[in-house]
Amino acid sequence: MNRESTLRVVCLAGSSDSGKTTLVEQLVPKLAEYGRVATVKSIHHDIEIDTPGTDTHRHRTAGAETVVGITPELIFDISTHGKRDPPSAPDGDRLLESDDHELQALASTLARLERRGYAFVVVEGFTKAPLPTILVGDRDPAAVGGEIVGRGTDSLDELLETIRTLEPQTTLE
Template sequence: MKLYGITGWKNAGKTGLMERLVTEIASRGLTVSTIKHAHHDTDIDQPGRDSHRHREAGAQEVLLSTPRRWALMHELRDTNEPSLADLLPRLSPVDLVLIEGYKHEPHPKIEAYRQVIDRPLLASKIETIHAIAADGPVDTALPVFDLDDTIAIADFILSEVER
């Protein structure tokens, strides 16, 4: 599978860009999956639900299936978080996997950047960032796209993964 990432500081516009890119790339007839890395403890299950009760009882994995979707929840318990490389084989094959976060992993990335963040570009220290999507001018030798120019960013990503 081909991989491309969106990274950046908190509140830089990563999730909105990801959402727009998925819509744009899928509209071109390609299949897209996403992986989102969170630095905080997130629970997609709700207390009181049967699946939550199964997990609380000690199940290692709980697969929840409905007529519209299914989700597999895997409890790490006292083990380490899996690496991106360990997670990728769990996805069904698609044309492109867009990855939000995982800034230090080796896949190519675009950095989302908003002026109000007032932090240095991550691209100055992370060589796997190939372009910047910003809401204003930035000082870099990398290609710079308007953060809202989804079509141009999608074109860039697709040309990169075809190399």
């Protein structure tokens, strides 16, 4: 199915404790008025998100590449490919011509979210990503990989309009 992308992606870049997560919490419900919203958070250390001993954890440690859990309130999936070993595109090609595994993992995630029909993705972290970026706090603009499209000090309405009018994102390149 070849369809024109409608996914709009924005990256929030700033130092720790600069207000990125607070801004995500403000943007997401407002963007949700215009379409489905997903968020992606860069985590720089390994964490265990699946409780050892649970069935989903046992499925994953048995070797499943992806485990999907469906509860009365949530559906979640856990995949084994992270920043160290990012997944390839479904056809086996690389999604991004870069040796940066972190950017490869982000490209794969954005492609998956696009296929799932999301309208907006707010990315927290991934400062090197060549994505439209909102600077939060005192981050040096030269330290980010994308075009600066706003600042955390801009009004919420200005930031929402900026995000809503971004060009659809089909790739990180």
